[in-house]
Amino acid sequence: MLKIFENNRKWVQEKLAEDKNYFKKLTTGQKPEYLFIGCADSRIQASEITGTGPGEMFVHRNIANMVVHTDINMLSVLQYAVEVLKVRHIMVVGHYGCGGVAAAMEDKEHGLIDNWLTNIRDVVRLHELEFLRIKDEGEKFRRLVELNVIEQVRNLSKTSIIQNAMHSENPPQLHGLVYDIGEGLLKDLNWKMDEIKRFEHIYGIHGENHTAEPNTGEEETVDILKVS
Numbered sequence: 001m002l003k004i005f006e007n008n009r010k011w012v013q014e015k016l017a018e019d020k021n022y023f024k025k026l027t028t029g030q031k032p033e034y035l036f037i038g039c040a041d042s043r044i045q046a047s048e049i050t051g052t053g054p055g056e057m058f059v060h061r062n063i064a065n066m067v068v069h070t071d072i073n074m075l076s077v078l079q080y081a082v083e084v085l086k087v088r089h090i091m092v093v094g095h096y097g098c099g100g101v102a103a104a105m106e107d108k109e110h111g112l113i114d115n116w117l118t119n120i121r122d123v124v125r126l127h128e129l130e131f132l133r134i135k136d137e138g139e140k141f142r143r144l145v146e147l148n149v150i151e152q153v154r155n156l157s158k159t160s161i162i163q164n165a166m167h168s169e170n171p172p173q174l175h176g177l178v179y180d181i182g183e184g185l186l187k188d189l190n191w192k193m194d195e196i197k198r199f200e201h202i203y204g205i206h207g208e209n210h211t212a213e214p215n216t217g218e219e220e221t222v223d224i225l226k227v228s
């Protein structure tokens with residue numbers, strides 16, 4: 001731990017050398033435009049990969065960047081970000097090579113975390129037909145990382161917080177991204193906000209605009225999502 005404190009003191013000196021009011025300025029408050037929901041993986045530095053500085057991005061992280069409807073921690077972060085900080089963009093950021101996603105693909109016991117990973121196994125069930133078609137294990141792994149992100153963005157859109165925000169003047173935009181650890185690049189999975197309308201007859205909580213046609217197809221419609 002000595003290293004941590006030494007590095008901290010050094011960093012403070014460097015920041016003060018650049019701007020003697022650096023820390024004083026930060027005490028006036030925060031006005032972040034973004035909420036980043038990412039994996040706890042130590043290789044992902046939320047601020048660094050997005051070029052955002054202190055005060056610019058609110059951050060929530062857990063194993064495999066999950067949005068679980070009963071997770072009071074995530075819901076509290078989301079409510080504060082949307083209703084108090086009024087962030088403009090919310091991004092769920094997955095990453096290729098995610099250990100949580102890999103563990104969910106294994107038919108073996110990992111302990112308590114298996115209950116958390118079940119949420120990822122649900123993503124496999126929702127997209128089972130697509131997964132059956134993918135023969136290459138590496139490709140399957142990458143696709144599960146992507147589909148997991150999309151399902152977590154969907155989970156966000158179902159929350160009462162986002163459902164209510166959609167009725168406000170300026171609702172935040174939701175985004176699904178994947179980070180490639182081996183390249184450093186962020187990829188947009190092009191999830192579109194229109195989808196909230198498509199599923200409003202199921203997830204809507206305001207008793208209106210329930211005009212969308214129910215999806216009667218046997219296959220999950222969303223597998224048509226194109227990845228850029």
Ligand code: CO
Nearest residue numbers: 039041098099
């Ligand atoms: Co991960």
